[in-house]
Amino acid sequence: MxxxxxxxxxxxxxxxxxxxxxxxxxxxxxxxxxxxxxxxxxxxxxxTDPDMDGPYPLYNSRGSAINRVNITDGKPGVPLNIDIKVQSVSRGCAPVTNARVDIWQCDKDGYYSGYVNNGYLGVQNNVGRLFGRGLQYTNSAGQVHFASIYPGWYPGRCAHLHVQIFIGTSLVLTSQIAFPDAINAAVYRTPLYAAHGQNPTTNYLDSIIRDSLATELATVTRNTSGGYDLTHVINIR
Amino acid sequence: MMYPAQITLSFKQLINAASTGDFETKVFEDSYIEFLMQSQVYNPDRQYRTFSELKVAAPKSNSLHYKVGFAVGLHVQELGNRIPGVKDCLNRMPLPFEIYQLELIESDIQDRQQHEVAIIYTTPALTLLGLTGDRLLLAAPEQTSNSGAYDTFMLSLQPQLSVSSYKALQHEPALNGVAQLH
Incomplete structure (x- = not known):
């Protein structure tokens, strides 16, 4: 104590x-x-110990439908492995264990689950659907892993993931993760994405993310399985 | 209302601090903590105490309905698609549901006693054959008879139950005795 x-x-x-x-x-x-x-x-x-690194002992997202690694719900797309590491700047970038990492993203056509949204394929009612959403708790190395698909795009935004970090029940960071423009272009030329075409909003043209690319641009590499591996480090206080 | 018809029914279960039962307690506790967590996005300085205040100040906080709803998804899944507490008039067959939606009715970041949610369960499409008094006559989801008669069940109308979609069926099915209820 x-x-x-x-x-x-x-x-x-x-x-x-x-x-x-x-x-x-x-x-x-x-x-x-x-x-x-x-x-x-x-x-x-x-x-109720507020100094604990881990999740609030009374609550570990036990009933959450999005507490899962695979967030695709069968949605088609180019496979994307997402590996996020959470570090604490105030502790010399030591890994943060038991941080809750929430992510959400659109599908290959630019639609989100959870609500009614309009896109290039028209209006989709995605109320009650969960695709593209997940949460995990960081391990002893400060890491979480998700299996997903490469996100598509919608007007005005570059390709991105949303991410939130909770320590216990406190929200410590809401952020986004961007993808390299060249990889976006390559993916959007592949058959599943080609119908929507190229995204005119590159990272630099995205007014939300362009001033944060130094910390929000992920490393994305092609893997041998035909998909991509995304790695990203998030530094919190 | 024309019969027969294809309908869906929706039932609203209120869950608050006074609710008892394992399922209700889990939903209450987990939805409250998730509300505390997710509402921080719209209320970083904790200047708004209740969800009602937050909705006025930050309309985007309406997303909390579905974000908090995710947090109880596995609890709802454990219900096995049966609406809690709603059975047919013989008290034998639970009413099935296909989809659900969580609605935040009210909450308070300082007082969990004020937290209240509703889960709205919606049935799969059901065939409504008639209405007798305060009871709906419905075709059973599974038919077992080869005699031309329908297996049916009856459901009492109740305050939290509503017909949420209705489509008149164009062709009169061979209902035998049931058709006389028109």
Whole structure:
């Protein structure tokens, strides 16, 4: 236990003491209940520890439909392996473990899941659909992996992924990840993407991302399976 | 309303701090924490306390309905496509659902007791054969008879149940006795 947590636990004890004493009076015939109450109070202190790197112990996205590695939901596209590493600048770029990494992206035609959106193929009602969305918790090396497809594009934006990093229940970063223009052009010439043609909005022409390319441009390389591997490092405080 | 017709039904289940049951508790807890997490995008300085306030100040926060909905997807999946608490008039057959949607009714970043969500379950297409009193007469999803008669079930109308789509069927099916209900 770190010093401030120790002090905090003392404070909780001090505040709780009169309550516990009162409880002792009421439960004088059931000493076990007092012990259980004390244990519960201590457990509560541990569970709410804000210094923990990992997810809030009461919540690990256990019921989330997007807590998964493969985010394609069968959508066609050029396979894309996504490997993201989260580091802490304040700890000398040490890997951050148990950070929750949420990503979301459009499909090969530029449509997102989750809501009604308009694109070059017309209006699509994607309410209730989950494709292109996932979350994972970083491992001891600060890394998460997703299996996806290369995203398409929609007017005004370059190809990109959205990403959010949570530590515990705190949102520490909302960001985007861009792809090299040359690779975008190559992918958009392939059969599954050719119908939509080339994206006129390159990274430099994208007003949202052009001033952030130094930290938001991923490394993307062709792999031997006919897909691409994306690696990207995200530095948080 | 014309019969027969193809309809879908939607049922709205309210879940709040007073809800009991394993499923309801999981949905309440997880949707509240996910709301706390996801709402930070639109409320970084925590200046808006309730979801109602947040929607006015940041209309894009309406995306929280589906973003929070993702967080309970596996819990809903465990229901096995059966709407909780809704059965036919014989209390034997649960009403099936095909899709669901989570709606944030209200929440409060400082007081979880104010958190309330609804899950709206929508059935697959059902054949409505008639309406008798406050009960819908529906063709059963699985037909077992070769006699020309339909297997049917009846469902009571209730406050949280609504017909969410309706399409009159053009051709009168050979319903035998059931057709007399028109």
């Amino acid at each position: 770190e010093r401030k947590n120790f002090l905090r636990s003392l404070a909780v004890t001090a505040i709780s003491a009169p309550v516990l004493l009162e409880a002792c009076k009421k439960d004088a015939t059931t000493p076990g209940a007092t012990a259980a109450g004390t244990a519960a109070a201590e457990a509560a202190c541990v569970l």
